[in-house]
Amino acid sequence: MTDRIDLRRALISxxxxxxxxxxxxxxxxxxxxxxSTGGTAGxxxxxxxxxxxxxxxxGFPEMMDGRVxxxxxxxxxxxxxxxxxxxxxxxxxxxxxxxxxxLVVNLYPFEETVAKGAAYDDCIENIDIGGPAxxxxxxxxxxxxxxxxxxxxxxxxxxxxxxxxxxxxxPFRKRMAQTAYARTAAYxxxxxxxxxxxxxxxxxxxxxxxGTLAQPLRYGExxxxxxxxYTDGSARPGVATARQWQGKELSYNNINDTxxxxxxxxxxxxxxxxxxxxHANPCGVARAESLEAAYRRAFDCDRTSAFxxxxxxxGRLDAATARAITEIFTEVVIAPEADDEARxxxxxxxxxxxLTTGGVPDAQAxxxxxxxxxxxxxxxxxxxGHVTAADLxxxxxxxxxxxxxxxxxxxxxxxxxxxxxxxxxxxxRATVGIxxxxxxxxxxxxxxxxxxEDMAEALxxxxxxxxxxxxxxxxxxxxxxxxxxxAAAGARAVIQPGGSMRDDEVIAAADRLGLAMVFTGQRHxxx
Numbered sequence: 001m002t003d004r005i006d007l008r009r010a011l012i013s014x015x016x017x018x019x020x021x022x023x024x025x026x027x028x029x030x031x032x033x034x035x036s037t038g039g040t041a042g043x044x045x046x047x048x049x050x051x052x053x054x055x056x057x058x059g060f061p062e063m064m065d066g067r068v069x070x071x072x073x074x075x076x077x078x079x080x081x082x083x084x085x086x087x088x089x090x091x092x093x094x095x096x097x098x099x100x101x102x103l104v105v106n107l108y109p110f111e112e113t114v115a116k117g118a119a120y121d122d123c124i125e126n127i128d129i130g131g132p133a134x135x136x137x138x139x140x141x142x143x144x145x146x147x148x149x150x151x152x153x154x155x156x157x158x159x160x161x162x163x164x165x166x167x168x169x170x171p172f173r174k175r176m177a178q179t180a181y182a183r184t185a186a187y188x189x190x191x192x193x194x195x196x197x198x199x200x201x202x203x204x205x206x207x208x209x210x211g212t213l214a215q216p217l218r219y220g221e222x223x224x225x226x227x228x229x230y231t232d233g234s235a236r237p238g239v240a241t242a243r244q245w246q247g248k249e250l251s252y253n254n255i256n257d258t259x260x261x262x263x264x265x266x267x268x269x270x271x272x273x274x275x276x277x278x279h280a281n282p283c284g285v286a287r288a289e290s291l292e293a294a295y296r297r298a299f300d301c302d303r304t305s306a307f308x309x310x311x312x313x314x315g316r317l318d319a320a321t322a323r324a325i326t327e328i329f330t331e332v333v334i335a336p337e338a339d340d341e342a343r344x345x346x347x348x349x350x351x352x353x354x355l356t357t358g359g360v361p362d363a364q365a366x367x368x369x370x371x372x373x374x375x376x377x378x379x380x381x382x383x384x385g386h387v388t389a390a391d392l393x394x395x396x397x398x399x400x401x402x403x404x405x406x407x408x409x410x411x412x413x414x415x416x417x418x419x420x421x422x423x424x425x426x427x428x429r430a431t432v433g434i435x436x437x438x439x440x441x442x443x444x445x446x447x448x449x450x451x452x453e454d455m456a457e458a459l460x461x462x463x464x465x466x467x468x469x470x471x472x473x474x475x476x477x478x479x480x481x482x483x484x485x486x487a488a489a490g491a492r493a494v495i496q497p498g499g500s501m502r503d504d505e506v507i508a509a510a511d512r513l514g515l516a517m518v519f520t521g522q523r524h525x526x527x
Contacts, residue, residue: 186210247353261312286430411472432465480509
């Protein structure tokens with residue numbers, strides 16, 4: 001391989017024309033001949049640049065609504081020819097093929113077209129064919145050709161030319177080739193994922209996932225782990241779309257916890273709601289008439305764990321709520337919006353990160369989640385399961401009261417976002433005890449009660465806060481001992497999926513202890 005390749009001829013064909021004219025002018029000023037197609041060529045000519053149409057090289061006009069224009073040996077021979085191979089040079093001379101030293105291509109906006117909800121045929125027409133073919137050809141021949149697929153790399157190309165007397169170096173071309181192949185891989189992944197959805201194929205034979213680097217991270221879950229944050233192009237409101245107003249960059253754990261917090265409050269579409277998250281589990285969640293009140297009630301569930309936590313709000317952050325949040329150390333606050341006074345209050349807390357997203361994600365929208373395991377990865381649809389009061393089945397002699405039913409529904413919503421085994425105690429639309437991530441469901445019930453006792457003592461209140469609470473369990477109770485533990489904590493109503501072999505025993509225990517219990521028929525494991 002030759003290290004330095006003088007850049008004499010460039011083929012430019014782009015969908016995103018941002019920075020195009022300035023880049024092409026800089027190339028022309030360095031003596032680079034410009035080849036182009038269709039709208040790109042027109043834009044360059046309008047800017048006064050001398051451009052040669054690809055159709056002059058191929059001998060064919062663009063045809064079939066632009067589907068066919070660059071798929072020709074005159075183009076691909078110029079991209080693929082090995083300049084140090086005598087047979088390749090002879091073929092180029094015989095067939096009048098000139099070398100192309102730089103390919104600049106960004107693809108039809110397929111991902112954007114899908115994101116806008118375009119019709120099937122429109123999506124099909126935005127699948128680029130010639131672009132990926134040229135990119136792959138140029139990247140394969142990076143020994144001699146520089147490939148550019150991102151507008152953000154224009155300046156890097158010009159800097160490389162300036163540093164090397166109008167040439168590019170092999171290490172630079174290798175980096176550009178890697179970026180190029182990653183782009184075509186991501187593009188094909190987007191197309192295949194869309195097609196699987198379009199034909200309602202839940203388990204296609206092959207799955208591909210791709211992302212675009214949003215930011216390198218200082219480290220991963222622990223300092224010895226390297227990490228980075230990638231976005232998937234879905235534009236789901238949340239940490240990936242957020243604007244950060246202040247504070248140092250987010251860490252791996254910050255991003256993970258912030259996502260968990262915002263997805264939780266997104267479940268509540270009627271009225272202000274606040275969630276406080278620590279290590280991906282809620283330590284307090286509440287609804288109220290104002291965000292400030294909701295925050296204070298969420299905070300009172302577990303003040304100890306809330307220190308250094310993540311706070312998510314489902315409405316516009318105001319000054320009163322901002323002042324309440326700054327009473328303790330908080331890592332991150334995420335909200336759809338924040339008013340000027342709230343931002344000013346936070347500005348005095350340099351270590352607090354404020355994120356605004358411009359919206360709240362749809363908790364009932366579809367989508368996929370995946371996680372890696374040794375030798376592969378697991379893929380499933382997002383847990384967008386939702387039940388209403390009409391879906392519940394009362395299985396005990398005692399019916400839940402209207403107030404208990406409201407708290408049951410609230411607790412059930414929160415339990416969906418708590419690591420299994422999950423037990424959530426709630427009262428007056430606020431959590432008062434949470435037991436998360438235990439191997440035994442009974443242990444989760446006891447932990448939730450114990451934390452409520454600790455908070456009652458801290459607040460100077462009598463007895464556990466769980467007295468009179470409604471309780472949600474993310475999965476069924478396999479034995480009656482869980483119900484007995486809830487009754488001992490003062491719970492009065494229970495919501496759970498049902499489906500245990502011992503449901504009759506569990507129901508009998510609830511009746512014996514005077515609890516109301518409803519079944520949802522839906523489970524919410526979260527691992």
